[in-house]
Amino acid sequence: MVKINKDICMLCGGCASVCPFNCITVTEREVIIENCRECGTCEKFCPVGAIE
Amino acid sequence: MKKDLIVIGAGPAGSMAAINSKCDTVLIDQRAEIGVPKQCAEGVSESLFKKIGIKPKKEWISKKIKYTSLISPSGIEIKLDDKRVKKAKFGFVLNRKNFDKGLAEIAANNGTELMPKTRFIKAERTENGVKIYAKRFNETIEIEGRILIACDGVQSKVAKSFGLNTTLPLRYIESCYQYEMTNIEIEPAVELYFGRVYAPGGYVWIFPKGENSANVGIGIVPSLTEKRAKDYLDDFLKRERLKGGKIVEINAGAVPISTPLEKTYADNLMICGDAARMVNPLTGGGIHTACISGSIAGKIATKAIEKEDYSEKFLSEYQKLWKNEFGKELEYYGKAQEVLIKLTDAELDKIAESLQEIKLESISTMEILKAIVKMNPKLLWKLKSLIT
Numbered sequence: 517m518v519k520i521n522k523d524i525c526m527l528c529g530g531c532a533s534v535c536p537f538n539c540i541t542v543t544e545r546e547v548i549i550e551n552c553r554e555c556g557t558c559e560k561f562c563p564v565g566a567i568e
Numbered sequence: 569m570k571k572d573l574i575v576i577g578a579g580p581a582g583s584m585a586a587i588n589s590k591c592d593t594v595l596i597d598q599r600a601e602i603g604v605p606k607q608c609a610e611g612v613s614e615s616l617f618k619k620i621g622i623k624p625k626k627e628w629i630s631k632k633i634k635y636t637s638l639i640s641p642s643g644i645e646i647k648l649d650d651k652r653v654k655k656a657k658f659g660f661v662l663n664r665k666n667f668d669k670g671l672a673e674i675a676a677n678n679g680t681e682l683m684p685k686t687r688f689i690k691a692e693r694t695e696n697g698v699k700i701y702a703k704r705f706n707e708t709i710e711i712e713g714r715i716l717i718a719c720d721g722v723q724s725k726v727a728k729s730f731g732l733n734t735t736l737p738l739r740y741i742e743s744c745y746q747y748e749m750t751n752i753e754i755e756p757a758v759e760l761y762f763g764r765v766y767a768p769g770g771y772v773w774i775f776p777k778g779e780n781s782a783n784v785g786i787g788i789v790p791s792l793t794e795k796r797a798k799d800y801l802d803d804f805l806k807r808e809r810l811k812g813g814k815i816v817e818i819n820a821g822a823v824p825i826s827t828p829l830e831k832t833y834a835d836n837l838m839i840c841g842d843a844a845r846m847v848n849p850l851t852g853g854g855i856h857t858a859c860i861s862g863s864i865a866g867k868i869a870t871k872a873i874e875k876e877d878y879s880e881k882f883l884s885e886y887q888k889l890w891k892n893e894f895g896k897e898l899e900y901y902g903k904a905q906e907v908l909i910k911l912t913d914a915e916l917d918k919i920a921e922s923l924q925e926i927k928l929e930s931i932s933t934m935e936i937l938k939a940i941v942k943m944n945p946k947l948l949w950k951l952k953s954l955i956t
Contacts, residue, residue: 526818526819526820527605528607528744528819528820528821528822529721529722529723529821529822530722530741530743530744530820530822532723532725533722533723533724533735533736533741533822533824534735534736534737534741534822535735538728538735541723543598543687544598544600544687557738560738560790560791561738561741561743561822562743563743563744563796563797563798563820564796564797564798564820565796565798
C-alpha cells in the first residue's frame with residue numbers, strides 16, 4: 517500500500533481523482549486508502565510529492 | 569430527513585444549482601467552512617455575473633484586470649491590452665472564499681437547507697428516488713430525495729458511487745500548486761508563462777489579488793515530467809521579480825483537462841462542474857462552466873419534481889442545455905489542446921514572434937486561438953481545420 521507523508525500532504529484530493537481503482541478518499545483531515553493495488557498513479561500525480 | 573432535491577458540494581456549481589431550484593432542497597458540503605481551502609487561481613471573464621444573473625458583491629472581487637500578458641519560453645511577451653483588443657474587457661480576479669460563501673448564502677436565503685461539515689459517504693437508489701448516507705460530526709445521517717445533483721468536484725465520489733467511471737488518466741489532469749504571495753510588484757494584469765521550461769503541459773500564472781499581492785501558481789501534466797508541480801514553481805520563484813515575495817498561503821489541487829463526461833445524467837442524477845469534467849482544457853478555467861451547468865441542473869430538477877418524472881430520459885434535457893451553452897467550445901479547446909501540448913519550446917517562441925502585431929476583437933481563448941492559426945498556418949495546420 518502507498519504511504520502518505522502527512523507532514524507534506526496538502527489534502528488537495530487530487531490523488532483521489534486519479535486513482536484508477538477508486539481506492540482513495542480525501543476528507544478535510546485525512547487521506548483514507550482502501551484496497552490499494554500499488555499502481556503508482558497517485559504518487560505520480562501528487563503536486564507536492566507526499567506519496568511514497 | 570426527506571427532501572425533493574439533494575445537492576452535494578457547495579462550490580459554485582452546487583450553490584448555483586440550489587439557487588436555481590424551486591423545490592425543497594438540501595445542500596451539503598464536507599467542509600466546515602465553505603470556500604476554504606481555496607483551490608483556484610480565481611480568474612474569471614467579465615461576462616460571468618451577467619451570464620448567471622447574479623449581482624456581484626464588492627467583497628467577491630479582488631482585482632479588476634486591465635490587460636493580459638502571454639510570455640513565451642524565451643521571454644517574448646505578448647501584451648494584450650486596450651490597444652490590441654477592441655472590446656477591452658479583461659475580467660476579474662475573484663476572492664473565491666467570499667464568492668463561494670456568498671453564493672451559498674444566497675442559496676440558504678432562498679430556502680435551501682445548508683449543511684456544512686457533512687461528508688457524503690454513499691448513495692443508493694430507492695423505489696422512487698435516492699438515499700444518501702453522510703457523516704455529520706459523529707453521526708451518520710440519511711437523506712432521502714427524488715433527485716441528486718453531484719457537484720463534488722474533481723474527486724467525484726458521488727458519480728463513482730453510481731457506478732460511473734469518472735477517473736482521469738494522468739495525461740488529462742493538471743497537477744496544480746500555488747502560492748498567494750505578498751510584497752511583490754504587480755501589474756493589474758493576468759500573466760501567463762508558457763513552455764516546458766516553466767510548466768510541461770500547462771503554464772505558470774500570476775494573477776493579481778491586491779496592491780502588492782498575487783496568486784502565483786502552476787499547472788503541469790504529470791505524465792510529461794518526473795518533477796513535481798511544487799518543484800517547478802519553486803524554481804520560478806527564484807526570478808528577480810519575485811525574490812522579495814513573501815508567501816501568505818499555499819494551495820494545491822487537481823484540474824481536469826479532458827472534455828466533459830460523455831453522459832452527465834442518469835435516473836435521479838445530474839453531474840455538474842468539475843465533477844463532470846466541465847473545464848476549458850486549454851486554460852483550466854472552470855468557474856463559468858460550473859456556474860452555468862449548476863444553474864441548468866437546478867432548473868431541470870425543479871421541472872422534474874413538478875412533473876414527478878426523475879427518469880434518465882427526462883433529465884437528458886440537462887445535457888442538451890449545457891451542451892448548447894458551452895459543449896462545442898470545450899470540444900474545440902480539447903482538440904486544440906491535443907495539438908498545443910505537443911509543441912516544443914522553440915515552436916512556442918516562434919508562435920510568440922508571429923503574434924507581435926496581434927489584434928483581437930475581444931479577449932477569449934477562441935479569439936487568441938484563431939489569431940495563432942492565422943499567423944502560423946503551417947505550424948498549426950491541424951488546428952486550422954478545427955476552428956475555421
